[in-house]
Amino acid sequence: MLVIVDLDDTLCNTWEAARWSVLRLLPHLIRKRKFKALLYILTQRYKELEQSRELHLLDLDELVENFMERIYQKISEDDLREMFELVDRTFFSNLKLYPDAIEFLKGLKEMNAKVVLVTDSSSEWQRKKLEYLNLKQYFDHLIISGETGHSKLEPYNFILAKRRFPRENEIYVVGDRDDTDMRGGKEIGATTILVRRGYFKSLLPKHADYVVKDLREALEVIKNEHKKRT
Incomplete structure (x- = not known):
């Protein structure tokens, strides 16, 4: 068998842990004045990514990077690193x-x-x-x-x-x-x-x-x- x-x-x-990561990310985006990213999440536009074969090969940090680069032409390494650490820490504390x-x-x-x-x-x-x-x-x-x-x-x-x-x-x-x-x-x-x-x-x-x-x-x-x- x-x-x-x-x-x-x-x-x-996984989805629940990821959801907590996103919720924890929202005040961070507000504080950083990343309102386009905030709107992208709140309007659930991420659903358009469900059938992307490429995104099924990525980890959560890479998904965050991909998500931010879809919205902003440039995003600083420091901003990305801060978001990665926040998302990773929140995700595993809830997994x-x-x-x-x-x-x-x-x-x-x-x-x-x-x-x-x-x-x-x-x-x-x-x-x-x-x-x-x-x-x-x-x-x-x-x-x-x-x-x-x-x-x-x-x-x-x-x-x-x-x-x-x-x-x-x-x-x-x-x-x-x-x-x-x-x-x-x-x-x-x-x-x-x-x-x-x-x-x-x-x-x-x-x-x-x-x-x-x-x-x-x-x-x-x-x-x-x-x-x-x-």
Whole structure:
């Protein structure tokens, strides 16, 4: 059995931590009189970036830099560094595992599943999260878009995971985003399980075989599906 798992908003509260970072950034932007950037955030124009393959390879600091350079032709290194430090500090002080994450990962290991993390963002950023959350021990392999050069908006990383364990014919993909995790899972013939939480929880799923409210339900789905096949 091969289980491909997403990190952000599946195992940990990335969107909530990022939201706190943005809220903490607002008074900083006001103090620095960066009103164009403030308006960009308040009008939610950042949503236009959701389908950008390039931005799925970046870390939060690089996203901040990209965001500021979209608005201002020039931004000083000192201003960027101050924003990076503020965002990074706030993000990690609010980043937490969901209460069901460890139970889910341990449950997969008890089933002798091969567990592969397939996640978007830069190598440094995702590995820093894994270290901070003490999660690396639960995975048999890590596939990070910043290392492969391909985001989950295309199936490449899911195909890599399948090729890594070619003997595993029973495949599941568990994630929070339909147009990446679920669609990628379908490309490799996996059973897809959408966990409704985080930034994309209100979107209508098109590629999910199952929609669950948490990882406990996801684990039950995998156990029940596995019983049918044995």
